[in-house]
Amino acid sequence: MTATPTGQMYWLSGAFISAVLVLLVAVPLVISYQTTSTLIALNEQADPADELASEIQTALSHEFSAIIGFQASGEEKYTGFYQQQTQIITAAVAQLDRLAPTLGPAVQTAVKEIRIAVDQWHEHVRENRLLEAQLPEVQFRQVLFDNENIYEQAQQATGKLNEAVTTWRSQQRARVQNLTQLTTTLSIVFAFLAVPAVILVVDILRRLGVTSAYLESRAKEEEALRQVAHSLTGALTLDDVLNRITETAALAGDAEAVYIETINLKENEITCVASYGSGVPPIGAKSAYEGSIVQQVVASREPQIVPDLEVHRERKSLFGELARRSEKCAAMLVPLVANDEVLGALLLVRRHPKNFTPAEFPRVRILADVASVAMQRAFTLERLSQFRAEEHFIAEAAPILASSLDYQATLNAVVRLAVPQIADWSAVYLVENGKIQLAQAAHSDPAKMALVRRLQENYLPLPEHDTAVVRVIRTGKPELFSEVSDELLRQNTHDEAHLEVLRRLNVRSSMVVPLSAGGETFGALSLVSEQPGRYRHEDLGFAEDIARHAALAIQNARLYASADHAIRVRDDAIRARDEILRVVSHDLRNPVHNIQMTAKVLAARSVPEEKRRSMVQIISRAAERMNRLIDDLLAVARVREGEKISIDLQPLNPFDIIREACEIFSIQARMKSIDLHCKPPGVVPTVLADSHRILQVLSNLLDNAIKFTPEGGRITVTCEPYEGGRVRFAVRDTGRGIEQENLGKIFDLFWQAKSTAHMGAGLGLGIARAVVEQHGGQIWAESQPGAGTTFFFTLPQATRKQEPLNRELAS
Amino acid sequence: MKDRAILDGIRVLVVEDDKDTRDLIQFLLESHGATTIPADNVMEALEMLRKNGPHLVVTDIGMPDYNGYAFIAAVRKQQSPLQKIPVIALTAYSTPADRDTALISGFDEYLAKPFEPEQLLHTIRRLYDEHRLDTAA
Numbered sequence: 001m002t003a004t005p006t007g008q009m010y011w012l013s014g015a016f017i018s019a020v021l022v023l024l025v026a027v028p029l030v031i032s033y034q035t036t037s038t039l040i041a042l043n044e045q046a047d048p049a050d051e052l053a054s055e056i057q058t059a060l061s062h063e064f065s066a067i068i069g070f071q072a073s074g075e076e077k078y079t080g081f082y083q084q085q086t087q088i089i090t091a092a093v094a095q096l097d098r099l100a101p102t103l104g105p106a107v108q109t110a111v112k113e114i115r116i117a118v119d120q121w122h123e124h125v126r127e128n129r130l131l132e133a134q135l136p137e138v139q140f141r142q143v144l145f146d147n148e149n150i151y152e153q154a155q156q157a158t159g160k161l162n163e164a165v166t167t168w169r170s171q172q173r174a175r176v177q178n179l180t181q182l183t184t185t186l187s188i189v190f191a192f193l194a195v196p197a198v199i200l201v202v203d204i205l206r207r208l209g210v211t212s213a214y215l216e217s218r219a220k221e222e223e224a225l226r227q228v229a230h231s232l233t234g235a236l237t238l239d240d241v242l243n244r245i246t247e248t249a250a251l252a253g254d255a256e257a258v259y260i261e262t263i264n265l266k267e268n269e270i271t272c273v274a275s276y277g278s279g280v281p282p283i284g285a286k287s288a289y290e291g292s293i294v295q296q297v298v299a300s301r302e303p304q305i306v307p308d309l310e311v312h313r314e315r316k317s318l319f320g321e322l323a324r325r326s327e328k329c330a331a332m333l334v335p336l337v338a339n340d341e342v343l344g345a346l347l348l349v350r351r352h353p354k355n356f357t358p359a360e361f362p363r364v365r366i367l368a369d370v371a372s373v374a375m376q377r378a379f380t381l382e383r384l385s386q387f388r389a390e391e392h393f394i395a396e397a398a399p400i401l402a403s404s405l406d407y408q409a410t411l412n413a414v415v416r417l418a419v420p421q422i423a424d425w426s427a428v429y430l431v432e433n434g435k436i437q438l439a440q441a442a443h444s445d446p447a448k449m450a451l452v453r454r455l456q457e458n459y460l461p462l463p464e465h466d467t468a469v470v471r472v473i474r475t476g477k478p479e480l481f482s483e484v485s486d487e488l489l490r491q492n493t494h495d496e497a498h499l500e501v502l503r504r505l506n507v508r509s510s511m512v513v514p515l516s517a518g519g520e521t522f523g524a525l526s527l528v529s530e531q532p533g534r535y536r537h538e539d540l541g542f543a544e545d546i547a548r549h550a551a552l553a554i555q556n557a558r559l560y561a562s563a564d565h566a567i568r569v570r571d572d573a574i575r576a577r578d579e580i581l582r583v584v585s586h587d588l589r590n591p592v593h594n595i596q597m598t599a600k601v602l603a604a605r606s607v608p609e610e611k612r613r614s615m616v617q618i619i620s621r622a623a624e625r626m627n628r629l630i631d632d633l634l635a636v637a638r639v640r641e642g643e644k645i646s647i648d649l650q651p652l653n654p655f656d657i658i659r660e661a662c663e664i665f666s667i668q669a670r671m672k673s674i675d676l677h678c679k680p681p682g683v684v685p686t687v688l689a690d691s692h693r694i695l696q697v698l699s700n701l702l703d704n705a706i707k708f709t710p711e712g713g714r715i716t717v718t719c720e721p722y723e724g725g726r727v728r729f730a731v732r733d734t735g736r737g738i739e740q741e742n743l744g745k746i747f748d749l750f751w752q753a754k755s756t757a758h759m760g761a762g763l764g765l766g767i768a769r770a771v772v773e774q775h776g777g778q779i780w781a782e783s784q785p786g787a788g789t790t791f792f793f794t795l796p797q798a799t800r801k802q803e804p805l806n807r808e809l810a811s
Numbered sequence: 812m813k814d815r816a817i818l819d820g821i822r823v824l825v826v827e828d829d830k831d832t833r834d835l836i837q838f839l840l841e842s843h844g845a846t847t848i849p850a851d852n853v854m855e856a857l858e859m860l861r862k863n864g865p866h867l868v869v870t871d872i873g874m875p876d877y878n879g880y881a882f883i884a885a886v887r888k889q890q891s892p893l894q895k896i897p898v899i900a901l902t903a904y905s906t907p908a909d910r911d912t913a914l915i916s917g918f919d920e921y922l923a924k925p926f927e928p929e930q931l932l933h934t935i936r937r938l939y940d941e942h943r944l945d946t947a948a
């Protein structure tokens with residue numbers, strides 16, 4: 001402000017007015033003070049000085065009289081009186097001494113003279129001892145007259161003082177008179193000075209009025225801008241902000257058309273993001289940033305006026321396009337910069353003869369500033385809301401992914417969480433056995449899930465195809481397809497039908513990110529949006545973040561699943577082992593008990609001979625049973641260890657084996673009144689088998705059959721030629737049968753141990769299967785519940801002599 | 812002949828699928844004065860229980876079709892006084908857990924094989940006496 005001429009004027013006027021005011025007030029004050037002090041001096045100093053002078057004069061004459069009185073009468077009273085008067089004089093002179101300095105030099109000199117004269121007089125009186133002894137008349141007269149001069153001098157000195165005081169008094173009066181005159185003179189002068197001062201004040205007031213009017217208009221302008229800013233503040237979405245900016249700019253800038261271009265430095269392009277009026281480029285139109293007029297404007301950070309667009313017709317840019325579309329137009333480009341971040345430019349177009357002037361820059365610049373801030377905020381908000389959604393996603397997804405150890409549940413969580421916030425549909429591709437599988441997918445629209453399933457079933461990415469998923473899995477690098485064109489879809493499809501599916505899925509923007517853990521890419525996560533341009537470069541980071549979480553979760557679930565499986569298998573094995581031990585110990589205890597009890601009974605008392613014999617047989621049978629059990633136990637141990645049961649293969653007549661088995665079990669069957677029938681075959685080929693082991697198989701089957709066949713039932717054992725050059729053995733009972741769902745499980749060693757332990761079924765069937773399979777045969781059961789069960793097993797024929805007799809050796 | 816008197820007049824139902832074991836138990840009990848009724852499976856045992864009115868039952872647990880647990884469950888669902896009949900489990904399953912299972916299931920006593928013959932005789936006598944006191948009261 002101080003630098004401007006107007007400011008200096010104010011300063012000078014102010015100084016002048018101040019000076020006048022000071023003089024008007026101060027000078028009369030000074031004068032009145034001077035007058036007052038003079039009058040005080042007159043009253044308080046000059047008058048007492050006059051009085052003191054007369055007092056001294058009077059006292060001097062009294063002294064003179066006292067001297068005459070003493071000499072005449074010699075009375076002591078005159079001496080006292082004289083001394084009294086001397087004291088009065090001394091006091092008066094002292095008082096005059098104090099007053100003198102304020103009364104001027106003449107008075108001071110006079111006072112000094114008084115003191116000298118009075119002292120001389122008093123000295124003279126003392127020398128001549130005029131008050132001590134009466135002098136002879138003549139002598140007295142002589143002394144008196146001699147000293148008359150001295151007395152006179154003293155008297156004259158006081159007279160002089162009176163004169164001096166009078167002179168000073170008159171001097172002071174004259175001075176007061178002068179001051180009064182000065183006041184009058186000054187008043188007249190000031191009256192003349194006051195006129196321009198008043199004029200100045202009035203002028204200043206007028207100027208102040210003008211200034212405040214200016215300030216008011218500025219305030220109004222700012223208010224208008226604030227309202228623009230406010231309306232922009234109200235607009236939170238970027239589109240909204242951009243539209244309001246263009247509208248406001250068109251109105252405030254008195255422009256026919258307005259548009260905004262934003263800059264993407266990474267892609268080196270400018271994009272028309274908002275427009276108003278005619279002739280402007282369409283929204284979404286792009287051109288190169290390098291070398292554009294916008295670049296110049298942004299670099300200078302200053303608005304630029306293009307008086308005639310005609311000049312730029314040949315530019316191959318958005319601006320050139322504007323120039324071609326708008327004839328006889330002028331343009332102004334204003335940079336949009338917020339907090340040093342270059343956002344783009346605001347372009348205003350006016351039709352000739354209207355044009356732009358640099359005087360409009362400040363106003364336009366303010367508009368641009370407000371617009372830039374609003375745009376930046378909208379950008380930030382848009383990012384922020386996206387970020388929040390992402391943040392939210394991660395916050396939601398992480399615990400779900402972390403908590404889920406179930407493989408399928410994990411995959412489901414991965415695809416489901418990305419939908420619908422991040423993607424319209426999402427899919428997890430995993431490499432399984434060298435093939436890429438679409439392991440899990442989710443679509444925001446359930447109706448379109450069927451299409452995704454068609455992809456899953458018919459169009460899995462093949463490693464030999466160069467599709468995005470295959471590339472990502474191979475390279476471990478993410479791929480972004482911000483805008484998915486039909487051409488791009490075609491590149492990623494197998495055939496027309498596949499392309500049709502993708503078209504119907506409306507794939508418009510997509511990201512494919514690798515699922516990697518421990519440096520190995522084992523799959524890919526694809527995120528697909530139906531909104532073109534939905535995914536940008538900066539979204540990849542986020543997608544990779546999801547993928548990292550997902551990959552870890554999938555890997556964990558995989559590990560857990562395999563560990564869980566291993567643990568389950570191990571636990572099952574331990575349980576099975578315990579059950580087997582339990583079953584075997586139980587089965588062993590029964591014959592042991594029989595032997596023990598028989599021994600005790602036989603030892604305790606005399607037993608009839610017939611009874612005694614049957615008891616010996618009990619012992620013998622128990623021992624046999626124990627022997628069988630020990631065989632079983634050894635076989636089970638081998639099977640469980642994964643070893644083969646040793647078999648000694650010999651050519652055998654199948655009927656010999658079944659006959660032997662029937663003989664062994666005949667007594668047991670008879671005791672239970674079961675008809676055990678061993679049916680001789682017609683012609684049956686020789687089999688290659690270990691007779692001891694096959695007998696073990698038949699024993700286990702028969703033991704079972706007898707156990708499960710009620711008294712009076714029937715068991716038939718047969719053998720016959722069977723398809724594939726084999727011989728089939730069969731043990732048929734009339735027991736209660738086996739449930740269909742258990743038929744497949746009864747030969748499972750572990751299942752049997754667990755489920756039939758209390759039935760006393762033992763391990764027989766499991767061992768039977770192991771033995772039969774070791775022979776290269778098969779074992780199975782058929783059953784009609786309530787109508788009995790038939791167990792079958794096959795053994796290979798021994799057709800040729802040269803066939804190896806012992807498989808164990810051969811292998 | 813002091814031993815003989817121990818089970819004098821007691822009718823015992825012996826449920827056991829293994830004929831040798833059943834014969835042995837029958838012989839043991841009979842030689843000490845008891846009368847025995849044999850049954851080789853649970854269904855037959857339940858029939859004998861109703862038909863022959865034994866004082867007491869000795870049963871195996873591991874049997875085909877229906878096992879000893881099925882039998883005791885069926886007995887405890889019978890009409891009184893059959894329901895309260897003393898039942899002794901004889902089994903080769905001899906872990907403490909097996910014992911607990913047996914007693915919880917409703918057996919009055921549990922004897923793990925191999926047991927001393929006297930153990931079975933005294934248990935039968937004791938349960939018979941207790942039961943008689945209970946029913947008399």
